[in-house]
Amino acid sequence: MAPFKRHAYDAEFKLKAVGHAVEYGNRAAAREFNINESMVRKWRKQEDDLRQVKKTKQSFRGNKARWPQLEDKLEQWVVEQRAASRSVSTVTIRMKATALARDMTIDEFRGGPSWCFRFMKRRNLSIRTRTTVSQQLPKDYQEKLVTFRAYCKNKITEKKIRPEHITNMDEVPLTFDIPVNRTVEKTGTSTVSVRTTGNEKSSFTVVLACQANGQKLPPMIIFKRKTLPKENFPAGVVIKASPKGWMDEENMMKQTNSELAVIPGGLTKELQPLDIGVNRAFKARLRAAWEQWMTEGEHMFTKTGRQRRATYATICQWIVDAWADISVSTVVKAFTKAGIISELPGNSSDTDSDNDEREPGRLDAVVAQLFNSDTEEEEFEGFVDGE
Numbered sequence: 001m002a003p004f005k006r007h008a009y010d011a012e013f014k015l016k017a018v019g020h021a022v023e024y025g026n027r028a029a030a031r032e033f034n035i036n037e038s039m040v041r042k043w044r045k046q047e048d049d050l051r052q053v054k055k056t057k058q059s060f061r062g063n064k065a066r067w068p069q070l071e072d073k074l075e076q077w078v079v080e081q082r083a084a085s086r087s088v089s090t091v092t093i094r095m096k097a098t099a100l101a102r103d104m105t106i107d108e109f110r111g112g113p114s115w116c117f118r119f120m121k122r123r124n125l126s127i128r129t130r131t132t133v134s135q136q137l138p139k140d141y142q143e144k145l146v147t148f149r150a151y152c153k154n155k156i157t158e159k160k161i162r163p164e165h166i167t168n169m170d171e172v173p174l175t176f177d178i179p180v181n182r183t184v185e186k187t188g189t190s191t192v193s194v195r196t197t198g199n200e201k202s203s204f205t206v207v208l209a210c211q212a213n214g215q216k217l218p219p220m221i222i223f224k225r226k227t228l229p230k231e232n233f234p235a236g237v238v239i240k241a242s243p244k245g246w247m248d249e250e251n252m253m254k255q256t257n258s259e260l261a262v263i264p265g266g267l268t269k270e271l272q273p274l275d276i277g278v279n280r281a282f283k284a285r286l287r288a289a290w291e292q293w294m295t296e297g298e299h300m301f302t303k304t305g306r307q308r309r310a311t312y313a314t315i316c317q318w319i320v321d322a323w324a325d326i327s328v329s330t331v332v333k334a335f336t337k338a339g340i341i342s343e344l345p346g347n348s349s350d351t352d353s354d355n356d357e358r359e360p361g362r363l364d365a366v367v368a369q370l371f372n373s374d375t376e377e378e379e380f381e382g383f384v385d386g387e
Contacts, residue, residue, distance in 0.1 A: 012055040085195035149339040163212035170274040214328030229312040277334030285322035
């Protein structure tokens with residue numbers, strides 16, 4: 001007996017058969033299009049879905065929910081969050097899904113990126129985003145790159161400077177609210193708002209410093225005020241106050257027996273290790289902490305009902321946790337990519353790195369593996385003009 005050969009029919013063909021069946025009946029459509037009557041009945045049930053897909057789509061296999069009850073609860077959660085104008089990222093969706101699976105004792109649930117996007121497709125959810133303009137490099141940037149790297153390598157060789165004595169420092173402007181520029185929302189929604197505490201333009205500065213051997217120095221936080229806040233701050237961070245909110249001569253550490261290498265203008269993305277491979281991961285972890293606090297944290301409100309922002313101490317704890325979560329290999333790779341040092345022993349290219357698309361957040365190592373960031377590619381802004 002010859003093997004039975006299955007035929008694949010696209011959506012356009014199925015809709016023609018459905019149209020014929022509506023007018024003349026299922027049996028007539030089956031005879032007209034030389035197909036089984038059961039297929040006609042099945043396609044008639046799928047008519048609405050068939051009209052929404054591409055004409056060339058041939059199958060709906062693989063898009064059925066394995067855990068429909070979990071997805072029902074998750075969709076309701078997304079709707080509630082968006083009704084309150086809270087931002088919802090694919091990261092927070094996967095975190096919530098994992099929590100729901102744990103509550104529902106679904107042990108085999110993994111909640112990876114591909115599952116998340118299939119869930120969004122099934123529930124008619126999409127990501128709303130904006131376009132950005134990238135920084136233009138100087139015309140002679142190649143020459144400047146070579147000159148700067150040669151200068152650094154010559155100084156390192158001449159003075160026999162070890163990796164633990166090579167330090168990169170950068171001021172990172174931040175805001176008390178860290179809303180995302182895009183959020184998961186029902187497709188077709190005309191207005192997309194994101195809830196904040198109203199402090200997305202209230203700024204402060206975090207000064208980060210790290211060494212070429214991967215060592216990270218305690219972060220310095222400079223709040224935009226005249227006196228230090230009277231709160232109990234966590235250990236592992238230096239707190240300063242400045243009317244301008246950024247580092248000035250009074251807060252600068254005195255240089256002792258050091259060689260200063262100033263990065264040419266417009267080339268920080270190519271030559272500054274913190275910009276190349278550390279700041280983005282650090283900021284992403286802060287955003288995850290803020291999102292989790294906005295969604296699940298304990299909040300206080302003013303008499304008029306306005307939500308108060310996170311306390312200074314809470315923000316400092318987020319910064320300490322985010323900075324501690326940056327791995328040694330991430331820092332070393334950033335210095336290597338900048339061309340400041342060569343690859344150090346024990347830090348090969350196949351070592352895990354936070355600068356890969358690993359998900360930000362204060363999570364244990366096992367859970368963190370579930371959340372490889374796939375949408376949070378943009379960076380949030382810090383200081384705005386006029387501040």
